[in-house]
Amino acid sequence: MAQLDPSTRVQDDLFRHVNGRWLDTAEIKPDRATAGSFVTLVDEAEAKVRTIIETAGESPVDDEQRKIADLYASFMDEERVERLGAQPLADELARVDAVTDVPSFVRVLGDLDRQGIGSVFGMYIGPDRGNPDRYVTHLGQGGIGLPDESYYREDDSADIRAAYVTHLTTMFGLAGLDDAEGRAARVMDLETRLAAHHWDRVSCRDAQKTYNLLDVDGLQALSPSFDWASWSEGAQVPAAVIAEVVVSQPSFLEGLETLLVPAELDAWKDWLRWQVVHSASPYLSSAFVAANFEFYGRTLSGTDELRPRWKRGVGFVEGAMGEAVGRIYVRTEFPPASKERMSELIDNLLEAYRQSIAELPWMSEETKQRAHAKLDSFNPKIGHPDEFRDYSALETAPDDLLGNVRRAIAVATDRELAKIGSPIDRDEWYMTPQTVNAYYNPTMNEIVFPAAILQPPFFHADADDAVNYGAIGAVIGHEIGHGFDDQGSQYDGTGALSNWWTDDDREAFEKLTTALVAQYDALSPVGADDRTVNGSLTIGENIGDLGGLGIAYRAFRLTEPGDDPIDGLTPDQRFFISWAQAWQSKVRPAETVRRLTLDPHSPPEFRCNQVVRNIDAFYAAFDVTPDDELWLDEAERVTIW
Template identity: 55%
Template sequence: MVMKSGINLEAFDRSARPQDDLFRFVNGTWLDTTEIPGDRARFGTFDILREESTSRVRDLIEAAAADDDSAPGTPKRQVGDLYASFTDTDRVEELGLTPLQAVLSEVATVVDVDTLGAALGRLERDGVDGPLRHFVSPDERSPEDYVVYLEQGGLGLPDESFYREEKYADIRTAYVTHVGRLLGLAGIPEAEGKATRIMALETLLASSHWDNVTNRDAVKTYNAHTLDEAKELAPRFPWDTWLSALQAPQGSFDKVVVRQPSFVSALGSALESVDIDDWRAWLTWHVLSEFATLLPQSFVDEDFDFYGRTLSGQPENKERWKRGVAVVESCIGEAVGQLYAQRWFPPAAKERMQELVGNLVAAFRTSFSSLEWMGPETREQALAKLEAFTPKIGYPDVWRDYSSIEIDPADLVGNVRRSTAFEVDRNLAKIGGPIDRAEWFMLPQHVNAYYMPSMNEIVFPAAILQPPFFDLEADDAVNYGGIGAVIGHELGHGFDD
């Protein structure tokens, strides 16, 4: 069988000599003729494939939305109804802030630290992160068990450096303006003054946040405690009311891993030193910010003006259909993944990928066996880990069941709230059970790949398995140079930090 080249010759700049500038020779014409789309801050091969994958997903979702014959509760019907709730802009504008009234009512109950804890727990079920966040993952030190991790939160800017470094001074000014404008759009009185106090509160929290370098330290960020021991870090934090409102199953927090213990202690102090009115204003802001993209256009525009244009350098917001696709994927992504895999991932692609992965593992094996600087014990452990790698290719063997989520084509905010609560409950229910090795942490329609340390697995979703990374009809050299580099990259993560 004669394979095709698989290399895009139209991208070449033949005025450049490859021996002088190989990158220019291979990519020069593409660089000279390609413009970055207005709704993106960067553009490259991954972005091109993401655009193509998003268009394919759009076709699948819009077909689902137009199919009136699909049964209620089926993945196809849920996908179509959720997308319809986002694209019905007339209803979104008509409802205004009404869908958020139940959420904002939670904030209105905050009169002291205990009621703040209850509101934080209830709102975390809606996807509104509090100053102390939780997530469930296999235990880094006991990977056969799930455990709850607790980590720092509470900021509206990307990380703590944005609150202290001089180069971000203009960003801080723009952020306060943005907070005030969003509060004003919601009819919150004294919006500008509250924005200033919200910034002061977040700056206080940020002063105790660990920086990005320290947060990469796997030793420093692993601090296992019983719940009683965690409570001692911040006695003033309303642990019991928070957990009750979160609807955490009995015993699920008996063991926790606190990633930044000093922040938890500082949070306890902040609960005593900061006026409860400021905490309530801060929580109001975070509710509005979390749901702004689901509200009328004035909220969408204000949210994009800061987070898209000012913070990310993105000139234009994405078209509404693209944002609708993103909402559906964030809420019931594997339901979309089922449709995508059925349409776009042939079995032959999985077979070819398994062969490529096997050959890359063999290359690693050869390398490890001959490295002079690697000692015998290290070599033995590295080879054992290499042989234990589990590749996952294309899509999950077991699909997530979303049938218990009520999806209403006339209730966008409610759909998102219910799907978020579903995920909170699904993850907390893992505690005490066996590790689900069939679970995927990336959607089949996403152009990416990952290595999962606790499961020693490398995962390649269907959407990355297309040209120029992977081509069933292309010469082996192209596939090894494309997806082979990705496979090697992910394998390498098994032996780095």
């Protein structure tokens, strides 16, 4: 109650009514682009992980903790890093120098790919959308240093492009390479032409168009000059890994073919030198680190200061051995009572979805039955995996930072490659327990809630139901909702890409989503210079938010909360205030602009306010009328789930 802003009426702006006093006084930390509920939890988890890591360094109890200590010690050894300067780049740069033609370029590219040095494509191993009982390799577009293809063509990004060329020039100079300006210009020119073959982010959301299963001959035919056998030899990738591949953007590989020609070899070599320098820069001397931050931190996100070295060291250890850290983290940070309470909440949310689906006026009984079948097969995961990853293959040294980086990436790569031909591991987690987030995985039909998000203000094991359902309940509902959003609704309960809808039902669903897209297209956040939300890019998350809160409210009412007020607020009012508290957030203007281009999530104020504008219960809870700012005519309100 003390945080509520009486100067802003809840009927006009729920987000500011609940968070206004905080917004007026909160300061974003110099090393952050944002502040708010999520960031506070991230900071708390980070501090706890630091203690875990430093304790491992003082008194490791096993080989795994010794490796954690080695990784952190190698990162924190600033004296050695400064002494080495650009020297750790020498071997990789020499390999690039030795490239004499396109085939040798492809082979060296594979060699460097294995070490985590950027490539022209992204690759991962995951369940096959067409047959989710097996793993298959997935291949997608890549090769650009700016965040998105639009940065290479939009007028609004001209200053960022100029800053990027300056950054390239600086980095080539730090690496001791001559003609830094010329190399930077060649890289920018090549990346601009490469970006022209990228699909935009909305197109990349299309689950059908991005599913193109090819055998190795079909893959080779897309870009004949890219010899996959040579690349595989360099990357130490078994033939089975590319025997069948899901290519997300086939036209990108066709475009790559037009650029992978002898006349462009010098440009490609400079591009690969840039990949070597860029991938290593966070682990090199302070000059490299500062230059890297100046562009990727300050220019792109508006962040004022580089994060302290210990925070970057913690991030490095988490990236290399995250589950080893997580194993220790959950011993003290995830009591059994939290899992029991979360299980209860999830069961109630699933039941609320079940009831809501049964009552949908726009969906046929045939499709409702299939939706219920999918809902019944959801697999919730709470807190942490039952079995943690084995890091015995990782070799570490306290005095070899970049070597530790490369070896950790190679071990992780081998772990992924070994999935081909193996049974699906349904116990695998794609986030560590200490991650403040949650996710839905369509090919596993699973909802996953790491331990670190199960903290106030999202979750209180002993809190008032209104508080829990308005916050973590809506998060649970959001993740379940992804199973039925524009993408997830194309997967059945087994995780297969399968049309389980009637044509009429799909048409009705798309009519509702189109209306929601139009709502968000009209929204412009504070600090965005009149730029607006991309409703098509954010539609999946907006469906998740809207369905998540609506179903969380239904689940909350199933608890029969009564009408007794607390601090003068009814249960329904406390529910919506808890929702708004969860989205407490402040974002730097540059970061706001960056997110509007890249982020499939809407800005926090709209995740709060635009959602409640579509929920009738909010109007009843606060007596919202047509004269109020948050009023939306009933005919314009969208209810999908």
